[in-house]
Each structure stands twice: as structure tokens, then as C-alpha cells.
Amino acid sequence: MIAFGVAYAPTGTYEDILALLAREDLKRAAAGLPPKPEAARRFVEPFLQLAAKALLAAARLAPAESMLAVQDKVYRALSSGPEAPYDLGSPELAAAGELARSIAGSAGVEPALVCMFSHPPVTGELVHFNLELVRSALSGLRRARGRACRPSLVIAVDRFALDTLPLHHEGLYAGFMGLYHLGTDRLAHSRAWPESLLLRGAAWPSLAGRMARRLAAGGELFLALSGGVPTTGRILYTAREFLLRARRERAAGVSPLEVRVRLRAEAPAFARFEDSGAVGAALRVSVWRMIEAWVTFELLADDGLARADRGELSARGQDALASCLRALGCGAEALADLEEEFVRETPYRERLFRFLIARTAGRGRPIIFLPLTHARGGKVGVAFGRPAAVLQARREEGAWRLRAQAEPGSAPREFPLGEFCRAFVRSRYD
Numbered sequence: 001m002i003a004f005g006v007a008y009a010p011t012g013t014y015e016d017i018l019a020l021l022a023r024e025d026l027k028r029a030a031a032g033l034p035p036k037p038e039a040a041r042r043f044v045e046p047f048l049q050l051a052a053k054a055l056l057a058a059a060r061l062a063p064a065e066s067m068l069a070v071q072d073k074v075y076r077a078l079s080s081g082p083e084a085p086y087d088l089g090s091p092e093l094a095a096a097g098e099l100a101r102s103i104a105g106s107a108g109v110e111p112a113l114v115c116m117f118s119h120p121p122v123t124g125e126l127v128h129f130n131l132e133l134v135r136s137a138l139s140g141l142r143r144a145r146g147r148a149c150r151p152s153l154v155i156a157v158d159r160f161a162l163d164t165l166p167l168h169h170e171g172l173y174a175g176f177m178g179l180y181h182l183g184t185d186r187l188a189h190s191r192a193w194p195e196s197l198l199l200r201g202a203a204w205p206s207l208a209g210r211m212a213r214r215l216a217a218g219g220e221l222f223l224a225l226s227g228g229v230p231t232t233g234r235i236l237y238t239a240r241e242f243l244l245r246a247r248r249e250r251a252a253g254v255s256p257l258e259v260r261v262r263l264r265a266e267a268p269a270f271a272r273f274e275d276s277g278a279v280g281a282a283l284r285v286s287v288w289r290m291i292e293a294w295v296t297f298e299l300l301a302d303d304g305l306a307r308a309d310r311g312e313l314s315a316r317g318q319d320a321l322a323s324c325l326r327a328l329g330c331g332a333e334a335l336a337d338l339e340e341e342f343v344r345e346t347p348y349r350e351r352l353f354r355f356l357i358a359r360t361a362g363r364g365r366p367i368i369f370l371p372l373t374h375a376r377g378g379k380v381g382v383a384f385g386r387p388a389a390v391l392q393a394r395r396e397e398g399a400w401r402l403r404a405q406a407e408p409g410s411a412p413r414e415f416p417l418g419e420f421c422r423a424f425v426r427s428r429y430d
Contacts, residue, residue, distance in 0.1 A: 012280025015204075017293050018186050018236070020278070020300065027323050045171040046194040052175025053198065059180055065148040065219040075131040086136040086382045089141050095386040096107055096144035098408040101390060103366045111389065112360045115141055115151075115222035117372040118346050118429050119233075136382045137222040138373055144370060144387075145220060147331065148188035152214055153181040154223035178202035182210050182221070189238035214358045215367070224370075225346045225429065231308040235299050238347040239312045239317075240292050242338045243324060245350075247288060251329025259264055262327035267320065268293050295320050346429040353421040354400060361393035361402065385428040390420070 009018045087093075090115040090258030096113075103111045115137045119130070134153060137384070141151040157178035164175060173358035175198065177183055185191070191199065214221060226233030250259070264271040273294045274284060283289050299308060307314045312355055322332050341347055371385035391412055394402040400417035415423075 010278065010280035011168075012282025012284075015187050016279035016283055017289075018297050018401040020293065020296050023367070034309050039136075040167055040240075042192050042194075044167065046198060048171025049175035049195065049198045052172045053077060053179065054250070055176055056180050059176075062146070064150045065151065068142055068148065071138060072135055086139070088139055090384050092370075092384040093140055093143050093191050095408055096384075097146055099368055099387055099389050099405070100144055101146065102408055103368070103391070107391070109365055110218040111150075111366040112218050113141055113144055113368050113369050113370065114215075115220075115372055116214045116225045116357060117222065118374055119224040119226055121401060133382055134222075135372060138371065139369065141220045141382055143221060144368070149220050151220040151222055153177070154206045154211065155181055155183055156208070157183040157199070158185045158187040158367050159175060172280055174199060174202070182207065182214065208355065211355075215356065215360045216363070216365065219366060225349060225425070230345050231305060233283055233345065233347055234308050234311065234331050234342050235296055237349060238338070238344075239321070241298060241347070241349070241351050242321070242334075242341075243292060243295060246325055246330050246334060247327050248283060249328075249330055258289045259336060260290075263323060267323040267325055269298065269320070270323070273297055291324055295324065308342075311345075313339060313342055319330055321357050326396070344425075344429075347427055348425050350418055350421050353424075354417055355400065357393050357400065357417065361390040362395070362400070366391045369424065371424075388420075390425055392419075 010019075035209075035422070046367060059070075062070070080133070094363070097363050100111055100113065105174065117133050117137060119133075137153075138151055142149060155177055157174040167231045174183070174185075178185065178199055179201050183199075184204045184207045186197055186204045196203075267401060270291075274290060278297065279290070279293045292334055295317070298320035301313060302314060304314035304317055307317075318335065321335060321338065324334050325334060356369060366389055367388050368389045370387045372382060374382050375383060389405045390402050393400055395401075402415045402417055402420050403412050404415055404420055407414045
């Protein structure tokens with residue numbers, strides 16, 4: 001297939017699923033993107049990344065407080081739009097700081113801090129909000145922690161994420177941000193070997209381990225609850241996590257091989273896609289990943305991309321999902337839950353919450369979630385929301401149960417993990 005203006009050879013990994021989405025999105029956006037000839041990428045970008053690595057060495061040696069100040073000035077300078085006000089004296093930040101101190105005193109260990117922000121559009125008049133959110137998150141986490149710290153941004157640095165930047169900005173940004181923070185190159189296998197070598201520390205397969213180490217040390221993370229392109233969040237997160245839940249709830253005794261056989265008989269379009277070579281051979285070996293790739297393709301087909309922008313499932317997407325449910329032995333009524341979440345720009349991300357909580361509270365270190373949202377309707381502004389802390393987490397009969405505290409001084413309550421993350425997102429994000 002063609003992605004990013006060049007031929008993309010399927011790798012048999014998760015990248016193939018993202019490439020399907022990138023190809024369709026770039027069809028409508030290519031005319032407005034800066035030109036980036038592949039020859040320039042191969043011979044210029046590595047030198048830019050080398051220059052960024054030199055800056056990286058100095059940044060790691062600098063005091064944490066100095067780096068917070070430098071980053072604030074850089075993001076302020078790069079932001080081309082009006083500065084977004086945020087209140088470091090807000091009650092929500094004060095509550096996060098009080099929670100952190102009380103938990104450290106009672107548990108004898110500092111909690112991990114995770115600031116989860118709603119992602120503004122990556123194009124149009126509000127694109128500068130991305131930088132404003134980073135500025136506010138850095139300051140907010142510093143305030144909540146009560147001392148100098150090095151918050152780590154979980155950030156995409158692949159060609160799809162940085163397609164609106166000129167080539168020289170992209171190279172420097174990927175080289176510095178991808179390695180000083182927790183960069184993720186979701187198309188790492190598509191890079192030429194010099195770039196792959198220089199950015200190997202940001203390759204997507206290692207992201208989970210890097211995040212886990214930061215959390216285990218009681219560090220500070222800030223990450224987007226969803227991407228700046230609504231379609232990305234709805235298809236890569238909402239639809240795929242729906243399939244994951246359906247897979248777990250499938251009829252007893254139904255094997256992956258049986259699901260594949262049923263689906264090939266139920267949906268000839270699945271059989272054609274599986275045989276087409278649109279994804280690599282290694283991905284075709286996994287029934288679950290193959291189904292995810294096919295559903296992604298069907299959700300994007302025809303007018304699917306435009307409909308997903310509006311929070312609607314396309315007819316082909318609905319048919320594909322219904323076929324999957326029948327093959328799994330699940331009831332089609334489950335689609336109503338997907339439609340309710342698909343409308344949201346901020347999906348529930350239960351899988352992400354499960355990972356973050358399992359690697360912290362599940363191993364004895366509490367975790368505090370601090371929401372950060374951007375203003376809607378063309379308004380300028382960002383705001384911190386009410387924090388919530390997960391004090392303990394335990395796995396019972398294959399499901400996680402949490403002991404969580406919503407306010408400083410309030411009594412902790414027991415929650416199933418799914419109920420906690422849905423309530424947190426619904427009450428704190430539009």
C-alpha cells in the first residue's frame with residue numbers, strides 16, 4: 001500500500017493496522033501537508049536527529065527545575081496562538097497535592113502521578129493548544145508533586161503524528177522529544193536503518209516497558225486520553241477495545257480457529273481481506289489481530305472516515321462488527337454500547353487504565369490520576385479537573401477490583417476497574 005507518499009511494505013505487526021488508517025487520512029489531507037521527499041528523509045533527517053541527541057545529553061544533565069523552566073519557554077515560543085490561561089492555584093491542583101502528601105504519609109511510598117489530557121485538534125486554529133497543554137501539564141505536575149521533578153510525556157513521534165511539521169522540525173522534534181520523554185514511533189519498521197538506529201529508544205514495542213519503569217519508580221507521566229484526530233481514537237481505541245471485550249466474553253469453548261472459520265463463512269469480505277496481503281504474514285497468523293485489521297479497513301471504507309469524524313459507525317463497519325459478534329457467539333445488542341462510546345472524543349480507554357493501575361497499585365504503589373481538558377467551541381483555555389487516587393488493586397477471578405479515593409479525606413471505595421475508568425472519564429471529560 002501507499003502511506004506517507006511512499007510504498008509501505010506490510011510488516012506483520014500492529015503498524016499494518018495504523019498504516020491502514022494513515023493511508024485513508026492522508027488521502028484527504030495530503031494537499032495541505034509540507035512536502036517531504038523520501039530522499040531528503042533518508043539523507044537529511046538522520047543529521048537532524050543526531051543534533052537533537054546532542055541537545056538531549058545536555059538536557060539530562062541539567063537540574064530538573066531548570067529543564068521545567070526551559071521547556072516552558074520553548075513551548076511558549078513555539079505556540080503560534082494565544083496563550084491558554086491555567087490556574088496553578090486551582091482547588092483541583094491543591095486536591096492533587098494534598099492527596100499525594102496524605103498517601104505518601106499513610107502508605108509510606110510516594111504515589112505515581114499521571115496527568116491525562118483531552119487532545120485538541122492537530123489541525124486548524126486550535127493546533128497550538130497541544131503545546132499549551134504540555135506547558136500546563138508540566139507546571140501542574142510540578143505543583144502537585146510539591147518539588148522539582150521530570151515529568152515524562154507519552155508522545156507519538158512517527159510520520160503520521162508529525163505529518164504537519166516541516167521536515168527539519170520533524171527530525172529535531174522526533175530526536176529530542178522521542179528520547180527525552182517517552183516517545184513512541186508507531187511506524188518504526190518503516191524507517192531506514194540510520195533513523196531506526198538513532199530512534200530505537202522510541203520504538204513502539206518498548207513503550208510499555210518504559211512506562212512501567214517510570215511508574216514503578218513513582219514518577220510523573222502525562223499522556224493524551226485519545227489522539228488529536230478523533231478518527232484515530234474512535235477506530236484505534238474504541239472499536240478495537242470493543243473487540244477485545246467481545247473476545248473475552250465469547251461463548252465458552254469457542255477457539256480462535258473456530259472464530260476464523262465462522263467469520264470466513266459469515267463474511268466473504270473478511271476472507272477477501274485476509275487473502276489480499278494488505279497486512280503482513282505474521283499478523284495473519286493471529287486471528288485476533290487479523291480481525292482488528294479487517295474491522296479497521298471496513299470502518300474506513302467508502303464514507304467511513306467522514307462518518308467516524310462525526311462519531312458515527314459506517315454501514316460497512318456495523319456489518320463487520322455484527323459479523324464478528326456472531327462469530328464469537330456474542331449478542332448483537334452489544335453494539336449499542338459501542339455506539340454510545342463511539343460518539344465521544346475521549347474514549348474510556350479501559351485497557352490503558354488497566355495497564356497503568358496493574359503496574360502501580362497492583363504492585364503496591366498508589367497512583368493519582370489528574371485530568372486536564374481544553375476548552376471547546378473555539379474558546380481559549382485549559383483546566384485541571386478533580387483528581388482520583390487508586391490506593392490498591394487486586395485481581396479476582398480474572399477481573400481487577402480497585403480501592404479508590406476520589407477526594408482528600410474522603411472514604412475509599414471499592415470499584416470494578418471498568419466501572420472506575422468509565423465513571424472517571426464521563427465525569428471529568430466532555
